[in-house]
Amino acid sequence: MSKEQLWAAFAARRAQIVYEAAERKEKIYRENPYLSKVDQEITEAGSAYCHAMLHGKDTAAAQEKLERLQREREDFLKSIHADLEPHFNCPLCKDTGMGEEGMCECFKRELIAENFRASNLEQALTHQSFENFDLSLFSTESEGGLLSPRENMKRIFKLCRDYAEDFENQQRSLLFTGATGLGKTYLSTALAKALLEKGKSVIYISAPEFARRIENARFHDEQEMLEQFYSADMLILDDLGTESRTSYTIATLTDLMDRRIRCRKPMLFSTNLNLEGLQKAYDERIVSRMLGHFTYCYFYGDDLRLRAVRGE
Ligand SMILES: [Zn+2]
The missing domain is CATH 3.40.50.300 (P-loop containing nucleotide triphosphate hydrolases)
Structure with missing residues (x-):
């Protein structure tokens, strides 16, 4: 496998992992209508907070509501053991194969293993x-x-x-x-x-x-x-x-x-x-x-x- 092919393999694998996470998320939302509802409420509370801030009004109540909703959402996700995030193999590069200084160690390792x-x-x-x-x-x-x-x-x-x-x-x-x-x-x-x-x-x-x-x-x-x-x-x-x-x-x-x-x-x-x-x-x-x-x-x-x- 050439280096280019390995990049392609990384990209494909990453896409698959992201897709699987999206699928999981969709299923969880389908089975728990509460989530869409609370997301909607969080969006509204967020705009109310911004609105209050922009117009120089007291933001405390809006902020409190926003935080409460976020906490409730978190607690709910925990209670159903929801798993929304993608499971990347490499936490460093999130399976992109790229690190801060070029190739990530995981990519180098696989390239060597391939060769x-x-x-x-x-x-x-x-x-x-x-x-x-x-x-x-x-x-x-x-x-x-x-x-x-x-x-x-x-x-x-x-x-x-x-x-x-x-x-x-x-x-x-x-x-x-x-x-x-x-x-x-x-x-x-x-x-x-x-x-x-x-x-x-x-x-x-x-x-x-x-x-x-x-x-x-x-x-x-x-x-x-x-x-x-x-x-x-x-x-x-x-x-x-x-x-x-x-x-x-x-x-x-x-x-x-x-x-x-x-x-x-x-x-x-x-x-x-x-x-x-x-x-x-x-x-x-x-x-x-x-x-x-x-x-x-x-x-x-x-x-x-x-x-x-x-x-x-
Ligand atoms: Zn990596």
Whole structure:
């Protein structure tokens, strides 16, 4: 969906909500003839008040009558639980999509959601949540002086949940490293879900798709696409290292990281590469930013999918 189409969708949705409110109002008035009557009386009392004021007469009586009628109308509406106002989804912009400084946050959020509708994420979002995370899948046996995989996961899990809960105060980004099948994608998805539920804009994108979009934006001059990578509240890059890299994509990623770090907008990168691998795949600039601004989460243990296949 293009931006223009989204504006149109907003306008249509708003019109529908306003129409529904008008319908509700009409029905309430039809069922309660008192309302039309009291409205009429309020109009008359209002003119009497204005008339008195214009002619320099005492307005107290007229004002009192007007206020009494308004109060009676209010009380009546309350007594029948009347619901006359439109129910907008966004109280800030009343679903116009426009805020005081251009696009409202709700519009930006939907635009990002539309542009990054990763079908696999949508599917995963239905069940991959913090609540459904199963720590019992991880072994309790520790090796080589490390925490057991379960203890390690417990720690990472808590870090992610706290991170989402107190997202507004997060200064650092997250780096998930470790082999495939240890829950990196699951926790990234669960974090994305928790943030989306808080009304944050989240881009969740695989690194190969990210690289494709960057190259595409370069050749089609799609500055807006790039802007969204900068402006989303959270940027999640999955499977970093599996994309095809050019000096252009690396420079763009570096610039993106810098801008997001400056604006205190966190990122979550997940990768199968260790630090050495990252150093080989990217240049020093990217790795040094990761070391400086990312909290490092190391996933280890047995591949959960293999364990499932083996029936463990
Ligand atoms: Zn809004």
